[in-house]
Amino acid sequence: MIEATGLTKHYGRTVAVDNLSFTVAEGRVTGFLGPNGAGKSTTMRMVLGLDRPTSGDVRIDGQHYHDLHQPLRTVGALLDAKWVHPNRSARDHLRWLAAASKIPRARVDEVLDLVGLTGVAGKRAGGFSLGMSQRLGIAAALLGDPRVLLFDEPVNGLDPEGILWIRKFMHRLADEGRTVFVSSHLLSEMALTAQDLVVIGRGKLIYQGTVEDFVEHATESTVLVRSPQLDRLRDLLRAEGSEITEITEDGDALRIGGVASAAIGELAAANNIVLHELNPQVGSLEQAFIQLTGDTVEYRTEEHRSEEHGAGEHRAGEPAGNGEVTSG
Amino acid sequence: MSLLTAERIKLLSTRSPWWCGLLAIVLPVGFTVLLATQVNPTNAPGFEFTPAATQGTASLGRAVVMVLAALAVTSEYRFGTIRSTFQAAPQRVAALLAKSAVVVVLTAVIGAVVGFGSWAVFRALHSGPDLDLVTAADWRSVAGEVLVFALTGALALGVGILVRQTAGAVAILLVYALLVEGLIGVIPKVGRDIQHWMPFFAADRFLGIRDGGDDLQNLPLGPWAYLAYFAAITVVVLGAGIFAAVRRDA
Numbered sequence: 001m002i003e004a005t006g007l008t009k010h011y012g013r014t015v016a017v018d019n020l021s022f023t024v025a026e027g028r029v030t031g032f033l034g035p036n037g038a039g040k041s042t043t044m045r046m047v048l049g050l051d052r053p054t055s056g057d058v059r060i061d062g063q064h065y066h067d068l069h070q071p072l073r074t075v076g077a078l079l080d081a082k083w084v085h086p087n088r089s090a091r092d093h094l095r096w097l098a099a100a101s102k103i104p105r106a107r108v109d110e111v112l113d114l115v116g117l118t119g120v121a122g123k124r125a126g127g128f129s130l131g132m133s134q135r136l137g138i139a140a141a142l143l144g145d146p147r148v149l150l151f152d153e154p155v156n157g158l159d160p161e162g163i164l165w166i167r168k169f170m171h172r173l174a175d176e177g178r179t180v181f182v183s184s185h186l187l188s189e190m191a192l193t194a195q196d197l198v199v200i201g202r203g204k205l206i207y208q209g210t211v212e213d214f215v216e217h218a219t220e221s222t223v224l225v226r227s228p229q230l231d232r233l234r235d236l237l238r239a240e241g242s243e244i245t246e247i248t249e250d251g252d253a254l255r256i257g258g259v260a261s262a263a264i265g266e267l268a269a270a271n272n273i274v275l276h277e278l279n280p281q282v283g284s285l286e287q288a289f290i291q292l293t294g295d296t297v298e299y300r301t302e303e304h305r306s307e308e309h310g311a312g313e314h315r316a317g318e319p320a321g322n323g324e325v326t327s328g
Numbered sequence: 329m330s331l332l333t334a335e336r337i338k339l340l341s342t343r344s345p346w347w348c349g350l351l352a353i354v355l356p357v358g359f360t361v362l363l364a365t366q367v368n369p370t371n372a373p374g375f376e377f378t379p380a381a382t383q384g385t386a387s388l389g390r391a392v393v394m395v396l397a398a399l400a401v402t403s404e405y406r407f408g409t410i411r412s413t414f415q416a417a418p419q420r421v422a423a424l425l426a427k428s429a430v431v432v433v434l435t436a437v438i439g440a441v442v443g444f445g446s447w448a449v450f451r452a453l454h455s456g457p458d459l460d461l462v463t464a465a466d467w468r469s470v471a472g473e474v475l476v477f478a479l480t481g482a483l484a485l486g487v488g489i490l491v492r493q494t495a496g497a498v499a500i501l502l503v504y505a506l507l508v509e510g511l512i513g514v515i516p517k518v519g520r521d522i523q524h525w526m527p528f529f530a531a532d533r534f535l536g537i538r539d540g541g542d543d544l545q546n547l548p549l550g551p552w553a554y555l556a557y558f559a560a561i562t563v564v565v566l567g568a569g570i571f572a573a574v575r576r577d578a
């Protein structure tokens with residue numbers, strides 16, 4: 001288990017991580033989600049004792065990283081697949097890591113086999129493709145058979161086959177009871193890989209909870225209604241609706257949020273309103289993510305800036321996006 | 329112990345230390361051969377045929393050893409493996425002391441080969457009793473290279489840890505060792521006095537190497553005190569490096 005409390009990191013005047021508290025449970029894959037520059041890598045470096053927090057604290061199974069005895073046996077991490085000496089062979093890279101933590105030589109060949117690099121173990125790591133480097137990084141992380149694993153954007157730049165392989169691998173590790181903490185800036189990827197989510201933006205916590213809750217609450221489902229009697233329908237809905245969160249004009253149609261399509265259909269039938277279209281629509285994950293982190297994205301384009309709608313402050317543990325009324 | 333093994337594997341599993349090591353030996357020993365074939369009592373009447381005189385080109389090897397030692401840590405910063413090092417050993421002092429120990433052993437071995445190698449090839453070309461290792465001073469000149477190279481390695485490692493970048497560290501070390509120390513003596517009046525306190529000047533005085541015929545009278549320290557002085561500078565620089573690495577984000 002990883003527990004961060006009030007974790008904060010300043011680099012000069014940049015606040016990379018801002019009073020961040022979260023927990024990562026064992027036996028599950030926890031996605032660490034945030035747009036570029038949100039502070040994911042910085043947080044992971046602090047977990048591993050590489051960067052010193054400006055304030056706050058992070059513990060692994062109750063201990064500080066510095067106090068772990070032979071930490072590679074407790075925590076394995078892949079922060080950057082390119083952090084290998086290019087002229088050192090894959091096997092030698094693992095050999096020195098193993099030696100540093102008194103891990104038996106045989107384990108090196110074991111993890112090489114596990115990630116499918118046995119055939120190229122003697123080749124210099126500098127010649128490896130991104131996918132192979134990624135596998136070597138995973139082998140290094142697994143070397144000490146650790147209970148806790150951290151992966152920073154492990155699928156970045158991989159082809160679909162590589163992505164699938166890593167995804168399955170994460171699931172397997174979690175099923176073995178390990179704590180798996182994996183960062184990404186793609187919600188769609190995390191929706192497939194993770195069970196839990198920690199979402200941050202500009203160093204601050206936006207959400208912590210299950211992926212399902214996040215997806216359910218963060219994606220708004222609306223119903224698109226087309227009818228020659230739209231005005232009457234709108235009045236009826238307004239009169240009816242305590243649950244209605246949104247009614248917007250969408251060309252010659254209405255977009256209604258917060259009410260199931262069946263309820264709208266029944267309301268229309270009861271009032272003899274002709275419907276030409278009754279179309280439930282689920283917002284895309286990426287759309288939801290962008291909206292959620294909308295005002296926390298570090299680097300954004302002008303285009304984004306102008307279409308931004310106030311997402312407001314979101315409290316931790318409470319998925320944003322619900323309870324928000326944007327009536328057109 | 330485990331950290332020493334890790335550092336040894338790291339140092340010896342890439343090619344650059346091997347090339348540097350080879351060059352650090354071939355360069356001084358090769359030039360000693362050249363020197364030995366060129367000088368003889370008739371064409372160089374001022375040349376003293378002593379063991380100390382066989383060590384005149386060792387400073388070339390020392391320069392290469394500095395590159396080797398600096399690279400041992402700057403390449404870790406360059407390729408990001410320093411993070412893995414500190415992940416495996418979050419007690420950074422222990423990790424860096426292990427690295428220092430491994431570098432020091434390697435550079436000491438190189439120093440031994442350079443010292444005795446230069447002396448041996450010189451003596452092979454100029455047989456005579458003058459070049460035998462008889463007095464304590466004779467031994468200090470030749471075997472002393474072991475200590476001088478070891479300390480030079482540690483000093484350069486310290487600079488490498490402080491600077492973190494290969495180009496920067498190597499430039500500082502080489503420009504300093506090959507130019508700055510020599511040029512300081514050119515400063516009018518005080519130049520020579522300052523030079524008497526320069527680290528590599530100190531190392532050479534420990535070895536008993538003559539300094540271009542200039543007077544080495546009235547030196548502030550004796551040979552062993554000069555070695556202690558050189559060692560103290562090394563400890564300060566390496567200590568500062570380790571201290572910085574512990575304080576800084578990796």
Ligand SMILES: Nc1ncnc2c1ncn2[C@@H]1O[C@H](COP(=O)(O)OP(=O)(O)OP(=O)(O)O)[C@@H](O)[C@H]1O
Pocket residue numbers: 011014015016034035036037038039040041042043185298
């Ligand atoms: N060593 C550093 N020195 C100065 N600023 C830094 C440093 N590391 C990170 N930052 C800054 O801290 C912020 C967070 O960076 P970080 O790399 O943690 O984000 P990230 O979420 O990992 O982003 P990405 O998805 O692009 O990898 C950024 O503004 C970055 O510029």
Ligand SMILES: [Mg+2]
Pocket residue numbers: 040041042152
């Ligand atoms: Mg990152």
